[in-house]
Amino acid sequence: MKQIFIAISFILLSFNAYSAGSSSSDSSNTVKKTNYEKAVSYVNKAKEFEEDGKQKKAEKQYKKAQKLLIKSNEKKPNNADTLNYLGFTTRKLGDFNLGEEYYLKGLAIEPKHTGINEYLGELYVVTNRMDLAKKRLDVLKDCNCEEFQELKEIIEGTKKSKY
DSSP states (O other): OOHHHHHHHHHHHHHHTTTTOOOOOOOOGGGOOOHHHHHHHHHHHHHHHTTOOOOHHHHHHHHHHHHHHHHHHHHSSHHHHHHHHHHHHHHTOOOOHHHHHHHHHHHHOOOOOOHHHHHHHHHHHHTTTTTHHHHHHHHHTOOOOOHHHHHHHHHSSSSSSOO
């Protein structure tokens, strides 16, 4: 009976050791997130803050994400997804010129990247370059994706950019 009690206690302690939010000291059970993955988490949190009208908190999250994206880009350069988020975070932090550079570098790697084309189009709308925004929309016209519809409505003025 004592052995059963010890076995059950051990099992319960094992489950408790891996409860939500805790981490194991055994690295074989833990998958470490990449800088890119951490950055995406910060971007998503920033978007939530923006939707709640908490701009200062959103800005802090974008800055954290941007730092991690820069590190990710240094380690693995020429990744269109990383450049997309670099462009996005940089634009959200108010540097439209550098944001545009990141987007354009991403498009040089992957010209039909839906996220980059939408976000770059939004940047062009915000900077009053509608002809360039329409070119991004034209790239998206055959993608059958929500990015096309989002950018189309933003260009038409029937919708304001969420981001």
